[in-house]
Amino acid sequence: MKRGVVGSKIVSNSNLSGIKGKQVFAFLTLSLFLFSSFASVTAAPVEKEPGASTYAFFDEWPVNASAQYSHDGTGVNIGHPGWGAAGSQISRVSTRYPTTDGESLTFWDRTDVPNPREISNALCHENQTHPDSRGLSDYVWLWGQFVTHEMDHTTTQDGRTPDQDQPDTAYIEIDEDDPWMGFSGGLQMRFFRSMVINGTGSGDSSNQREHPNTISAWLDGSVIYGNEQSRADWLREYSGGRMKVSDFSEGDLLPQADYENDPTTPGMSFAGFNFSNSFVAGDGRANEHVALLSMHVLFVREHNRLAEAIADRNPNWNDEQIYQYARHINIGIMQSITYNEYLPSLGIELETYTGYNPNIDPTISNEFATVAFRMGHSQIGSFMLRMNETRRPIAEGHLTLREGFFDVTPIVDEGGIGPILRGLAYNVEPENDLYFVDDLRNQMFGPPGAGGMDLCAIDIQRGRDHGVTDYNSVREAFGLTRYVNWSEITNDIEIQEMLNSTYPDIDSVDALIGMLAEDHVENSSLGPTMHLILKDQFTRLRDGDRLHFESQFSEMDNIRNEIERTTLADVILRNTEIERIQCDVFYAEEVLDEMDCSLPNKKVTDGDSNNNQGNGNTEGTVPLTYIFPLVLIIMILALVVAMMLASSWMKDESEEGDERAVAESDLQDNLTDDEEASQPLLFGRNGREMPHKVNEERKFGR
Numbered sequence: 001m002k003r004g005v006v007g008s009k010i011v012s013n014s015n016l017s018g019i020k021g022k023q024v025f026a027f028l029t030l031s032l033f034l035f036s037s038f039a040s041v042t043a044a045p046v047e048k049e050p051g052a053s054t055y056a057f058f059d060e061w062p063v064n065a066s067a068q069y070s071h072d073g074t075g076v077n078i079g080h081p082g083w084g085a086a087g088s089q090i091s092r093v094s095t096r097y098p099t100t101d102g103e104s105l106t107f108w109d110r111t112d113v114p115n116p117r118e119i120s121n122a123l124c125h126e127n128q129t130h131p132d133s134r135g136l137s138d139y140v141w142l143w144g145q146f147v148t149h150e151m152d153h154t155t156t157q158d159g160r161t162p163d164q165d166q167p168d169t170a171y172i173e174i175d176e177d178d179p180w181m182g183f184s185g186g187l188q189m190r191f192f193r194s195m196v197i198n199g200t201g202s203g204d205s206s207n208q209r210e211h212p213n214t215i216s217a218w219l220d221g222s223v224i225y226g227n228e229q230s231r232a233d234w235l236r237e238y239s240g241g242r243m244k245v246s247d248f249s250e251g252d253l254l255p256q257a258d259y260e261n262d263p264t265t266p267g268m269s270f271a272g273f274n275f276s277n278s279f280v281a282g283d284g285r286a287n288e289h290v291a292l293l294s295m296h297v298l299f300v301r302e303h304n305r306l307a308e309a310i311a312d313r314n315p316n317w318n319d320e321q322i323y324q325y326a327r328h329i330n331i332g333i334m335q336s337i338t339y340n341e342y343l344p345s346l347g348i349e350l351e352t353y354t355g356y357n358p359n360i361d362p363t364i365s366n367e368f369a370t371v372a373f374r375m376g377h378s379q380i381g382s383f384m385l386r387m388n389e390t391r392r393p394i395a396e397g398h399l400t401l402r403e404g405f406f407d408v409t410p411i412v413d414e415g416g417i418g419p420i421l422r423g424l425a426y427n428v429e430p431e432n433d434l435y436f437v438d439d440l441r442n443q444m445f446g447p448p449g450a451g452g453m454d455l456c457a458i459d460i461q462r463g464r465d466h467g468v469t470d471y472n473s474v475r476e477a478f479g480l481t482r483y484v485n486w487s488e489i490t491n492d493i494e495i496q497e498m499l500n501s502t503y504p505d506i507d508s509v510d511a512l513i514g515m516l517a518e519d520h521v522e523n524s525s526l527g528p529t530m531h532l533i534l535k536d537q538f539t540r541l542r543d544g545d546r547l548h549f550e551s552q553f554s555e556m557d558n559i560r561n562e563i564e565r566t567t568l569a570d571v572i573l574r575n576t577e578i579e580r581i582q583c584d585v586f587y588a589e590e591v592l593d594e595m596d597c598s599l600p601n602k603k604v605t606d607g608d609s610n611n612n613q614g615n616g617n618t619e620g621t622v623p624l625t626y627i628f629p630l631v632l633i634i635m636i637l638a639l640v641v642a643m644m645l646a647s648s649w650m651k652d653e654s655e656e657g658d659e660r661a662v663a664e665s666d667l668q669d670n671l672t673d674d675e676e677a678s679q680p681l682l683f684g685r686n687g688r689e690m691p692h693k694v695n696e697e698r699k700f701g702r
């Protein structure tokens, strides 16, 4: 909701029917009282106490122009400027599964290997969510997704091949007996094959298809700032080093798309789902769901917070200097969170950093992007919790995963990003295993039969599309032994049997399925093959990056230390109205008293003229010096009139003998704090009561 609309929403929501004369007046007076109290709150939104140790830093200018990441990833390695650049070819560690003509999916067209939907039904279906046994929170999957959108994007041919009559497809057959998606006569799930590197896959078995990574591979903040100069330019405000934002009562959000009036607006994926509301970000996938969008908002706010702190301390710096410096620090923070919080939470410990190595090629591998890192798809739960500061559900309730797909209203109209960010830290994510929740496996981006897709089946098909070889051969390519028995993959006898009855033999298993089925490495949430592939990719991205923060700031202990000790919890606390959260948000916490990181919101005092939601934007606000006394007088007057009228109204009511003593809504208002606290959470974590309505959802759309 845009600033200034708050009051009208309250009044228009009220039900006035059945209330007469004096009551209407009393009601309006009370409304005025409530509104004026509320207005005094919204007119004095939150800013963080600037004295807090982690709040503001940096007043040096150590970064020179040649030491900046380009937007498209070129030039990070001076000797190999194309390494990691947008558009470069995705690499292979294992040999591509050969096809006779270089194009088809021949191996996987074997009749004894089931189609991806059959495999998904047999192996990826779950009746009940299994929470992560190490207590990981929803931030683990979300950070994984945010970071993958930083590193790789294999675009498909859907709408991107103007020179071709028809994009290449490999639609997935859905049987008419399919228990969730079955329709009379059967269905096909749309599947567009990936874009290919020009000149590859030209119909000759010696020239197999290869695929481009359309974004920069480096952890270079492209998810925030864009992968090409034009997008990066569009996202900038060109004033004070700031990024563009749109001004909402819940705090700054991303800039909004306006394709009609501004043809330079960068494209966003699936914008058609909610075209008019779509936000614009560095990565085109930002609107995919509300949690992802919240993370984008957080890091744009952090950029602007840094920019303001830098500008304050360095009044002579120009927009470009401030922007580049804030960008550099923000990227460092993202890198640090990835290496110091996210990967350790998964149980991945990299070798100690020994400095930049120009011989290391960071290129994203197929085994990583097309297979192993998709493991995050199994860590996603059916619900996104939305909590207030006392960690109770907000009035609008939690969201199912699918309610958050490509819909910005939960953020725009229902309290901003704060409730979502609290919920992510509160909830234990599902275990990394074979199972995908129903919203991803049957209803991704629509109900079955009406656009609904199966992400497990699509992931399998994408592996086949890219010619990724079988599980055992991928293991071998990474120096691991080939397995002979199902029991070597997992101790779980049920899963062994499921694998055995789905695949003809152990050498036919799709790489993703084999990896998801693996028992986890000790103190890790990953099986050994996945663990190795992630470790390899993230090590190469760190050690082969000349501009990685530990290399870039190696001589500047104060800056490097500040970046290193900044956690995701700090970024959340600095940039939202959230005052308290656990210091390591990658582990779930439900007890408020255990949430030991805090950053108080600034107390409103007379003379504070620049408070607004902790993002430091002062434009368009009226100084409280003028508002406060006025609001106080209105409140006192309104209260006196309301009390007089209310007493007369109550007298009338009792004289009329009306037994409508307590309105239903009053019952809720009259709950004591204790009673309110004893109301059950919508989906309590204790006892894992997150309902998974598979049976009802099965009927959906049939």
Ligand code: HEM
Residues within 6 Å of the ligand: 141, 142, 143, 144, 145, 148, 152, 153, 154, 155, 156, 288, 289, 368, 369, 370, 373, 374, 375, 376, 377, 380, 455, 458, 459, 462
């Ligand atoms: C609600 C959350 C998510 C949704 C709806 C989602 C959806 C998708 C979709 C539709 C694709 C493209 C599939 C294809 O056509 O091949 C994809 C790709 C991918 N996803 Fe997710 N995803 C989510 C979360 C995650 C998470 C948590 C991770 C990792 C931790 C992840 C990692 C990946 C990777 C590595 C790719 C391939 C990227 C590329 O190179 O193109 N995703 N996801």
